[in-house]
Amino acid sequence: MIHIARIEGVKHYILVDHNQQVIVHNLKDYRRIGAMICFCGLQSYALGKSRLKFLIFERKNHNDLFIFPVGNYYLGVIKHKTIGAVELTHNVLAFLNELVSNRPDKNLH
Amino acid sequence: MILFCEDCGNKNVIGPDQVTDHKAVFRCSVCNYLNSVSTGRKTVAQTAKTTTHPSANDCDRLVQTLKKVPGLSGFFLFHTKTGVLQNHMPGVLLHQDLEIIGKILISNIKICSFQYPDITRQFLVIEGKNLVLQMINKTCGLIVACHTFPLTALQEKTMDHVARAHWSLEA
Numbered sequence: 001m002i003h004i005a006r007i008e009g010v011k012h013y014i015l016v017d018h019n020q021q022v023i024v025h026n027l028k029d030y031r032r033i034g035a036m037i038c039f040c041g042l043q044s045y046a047l048g049k050s051r052l053k054f055l056i057f058e059r060k061n062h063n064d065l066f067i068f069p070v071g072n073y074y075l076g077v078i079k080h081k082t083i084g085a086v087e088l089t090h091n092v093l094a095f096l097n098e099l100v101s102n103r104p105d106k107n108l109h
Numbered sequence: 110m111i112l113f114c115e116d117c118g119n120k121n122v123i124g125p126d127q128v129t130d131h132k133a134v135f136r137c138s139v140c141n142y143l144n145s146v147s148t149g150r151k152t153v154a155q156t157a158k159t160t161t162h163p164s165a166n167d168c169d170r171l172v173q174t175l176k177k178v179p180g181l182s183g184f185f186l187f188h189t190k191t192g193v194l195q196n197h198m199p200g201v202l203l204h205q206d207l208e209i210i211g212k213i214l215i216s217n218i219k220i221c222s223f224q225y226p227d228i229t230r231q232f233l234v235i236e237g238k239n240l241v242l243q244m245i246n247k248t249c250g251l252i253v254a255c256h257t258f259p260l261t262a263l264q265e266k267t268m269d270h271v272a273r274a275h276w277s278l279e280a
Contacts, residue, residue: 036224054234056234057218057230059227065221065228
């Protein structure tokens with residue numbers, strides 16, 4: 001999962017589980033952001049269920065926040081301002097699909 | 110004339126005798142709050158000083174603007190205190206559904222705004238349909254449903270226009 005940092009357009013990342021437990025991150029204020037991502041992820045899951053693809057919070061400085069549901073986890077990504085939202089979501093979703101398909105136990109989904 | 114209470118958001122019917130010099134002063138029929146609302150064609154900034162709730166005229170203008178935008182499945186306005194204000198969503202969604210959608214999207218953006226105060230918009234991308242929340246002031250948000258992600262240029266332009274017009278209310 002730490003390879004997420006190498007994806008083009010990813011400035012910061014954080015992976016949290018459903019209990020707000022931060023698994024991996026490269027953020028300073030990771031506890032607070034982890035709790036926030038978990039809250040928003042769970043709330044949005046209530047609307048989209050398994051068809052929820054991702055959530056975006058657009059920011060004025062263009063470092064938008066993305067939340068991707070990954071099995072029992074939520075992946076938060078803050079994008080670089082130089083990359084577009086569509087490109088970033090494409091890159092991250094491709095990475096997640098590859099990650100899941102390469103796992104022998106495939107327990108992320 | 111229909112005006113919404115600044116405090117509880119209830120709809121009030123105002124007679125011409127209650128309007129003096131482009132200003133309506135009325136007591137809300139539900140919460141008894143004394144409202145003083147600009148009704149004339151004053152500047153946006155002047156209107157902002159008197160209300161944080163979109164007036165009926167504002168709502169109508171907003172609805173007319175959004176109805177002209179292609180590719181939107183529907184939209185509604187959601188007030189944090191009073192819930193759904195203007196419903197132009199497909200009939201399959203019940204009022205309770207919209208209340209839940211509105212509450213969830215607004216609570217998401219509020220929680221994230223503590224950490225990132227410059228958040229302007231929220232996208233919820235679900236297979237086959239997307240929801241976009243654009244806050245139009247501190248208590249009221251416009252929620253739009255559409256099939257495409259990202260928004261088309263016209264949809265983006267309209268949302269920006271809506272946002273700019275109403276953000277300036279709070280300047």
